[in-house]
Each structure stands twice: as structure tokens, then as C-alpha cells.
Amino acid sequence: MRRDRHGGAIRGGRSVRRPFGVLAAIAVFGLTATVAVAPLTNLETIRAAAADGLARDSVAAAAQRVSVEPGTEPAALSTESYVASTGPETLIDGGTNLDWAKLVIVEGGWPLTEENVTFMMRWMRQENGADNWWNRNNPLNNGQGSGGGSGLGSYPTLVEAAYYAAENLQSGRYPEVDAALARGDSADATAQAIWASAWASSHYGYGTHWSSRPYEVIEAPPSAWGR
Incomplete structure (x- = not known):
């Protein structure tokens, strides 16, 4: 091929x-x-x-990028606590010896603690019997503003009585009592301060005439509150 x-x-x-x-x-x-x-x-x-x-x-x-200025510290978590304040009108409407004790504390600007309230209730009981705590509208037998220097005067209403009680305690004549109420951490410590003061000539027997038994809550007549 x-x-x-x-x-x-x-x-x-x-x-x-x-x-x-x-x-x-x-x-x-x-x-x-x-x-x-x-x-x-x-x-x-x-x-x-x-x-x-x-x-x-x-x-x-x-x-996803976060810019942080140099030296910036992380914000601390706030742990502040808040205590609701009790207004005078609410206490006046309550009308009891417990309300009056709190009203004195509110008027004085002291902390409204259980210890402060307990002290006030025991003190009121020593000055006037629990069943007649509003006697002469002067639960603490306070002489300031009541027209009776010996503490036997009276007030128009329990509202004025609370004001003058706080004013007298902050007058400078009872600094230890004022300081104890400002701390508000011990009813017994405040009681000892009032025993040592010149509030009562008997000094409450320096505690021998002072009862720490539970207190009773008793309402006063509306007229004692000016109602």
C-alpha cells in the first residue's frame, strides 16, 4: 500500500x-x-x-467591636436601697400611740427604725399609762411649748405634741438621746441615754422603773388629733 x-x-x-x-x-x-x-x-x-x-x-x-477609653473603669452595680418614708398625714390618720411615736421620729428627722419606734413606745408607757397615753395631749409629759415647765402642761392636739417633743430632744439639752436616735440601732442604748438625762428627775430608777415587755397599740379619740 x-x-x-x-x-x-x-x-x-x-x-x-x-x-x-x-x-x-x-x-x-x-x-x-x-x-x-x-x-x-x-x-x-x-x-x-x-x-x-x-x-x-x-x-x-x-x-461586634466595642471601643473603651483608656483608664475607663467598669460601672459598679448599684446596690442602693430605698426606704419608703411615712408622711405625717398618714400617721395622723392612723390615730394610734404607734402612729404618734413614729410622728415624733419623723418630726425629728431620725431614722424610722424598729429600734427607735420600740424605744418611743416604751418611753411613752413610762410617762403615761398605755390606756391613757394621750393624757393632756402630752404623751411624754414634755414641758416645752406646753405651758407647764414641770411637764404637766398640755397641747391643743397630739400633732403639736409630736412637734415639740422632737424640738426639745434636739434643743441641745439631750445630746446623748439625740445621737442615739440618730443611730437608730438600739432601743436599749437610747433608753440608757434618757435615764441618764435630766428629762425625768427620777431617771426612771436608771432602768428599774422601765419595762421592756411588748407594747400595746391603742387608738386615741379623734378629738385628741384635732379631728
């Missing part, structure tokens, strides 16, 4: 070349065409998506 110069067989005067070169050319053309016809928009979409992803990451990072 005759062959031409390219190695192809010559049949009937015509040369027949091997198909490998043609197939290779077709394959190269197909690959080139595939790349050429790939939609440009797909590449742009990929780039846009990548850029969008970077933007979201940047926003997220910025959102």
Missing part, C-alpha cells in the same frame, strides 16, 4: 489521513468555545457575591 508524505494511506489515488489530528483539533476548539461562550454575567455574579460577603463580614465585625 502506498502512503503519502504525511503517512496517510493512498487509496484509489486519494490519500486518507488518520483522524487523530482532526479529533485533537476538534477537542481544542470545543474547549476554547466553552470558555468563550461562558456567560460573563456568571463571573460578575460570583465577584459581586464575594464582595457582598466581605461587606457583611465587615459590618458584623464593626457591630
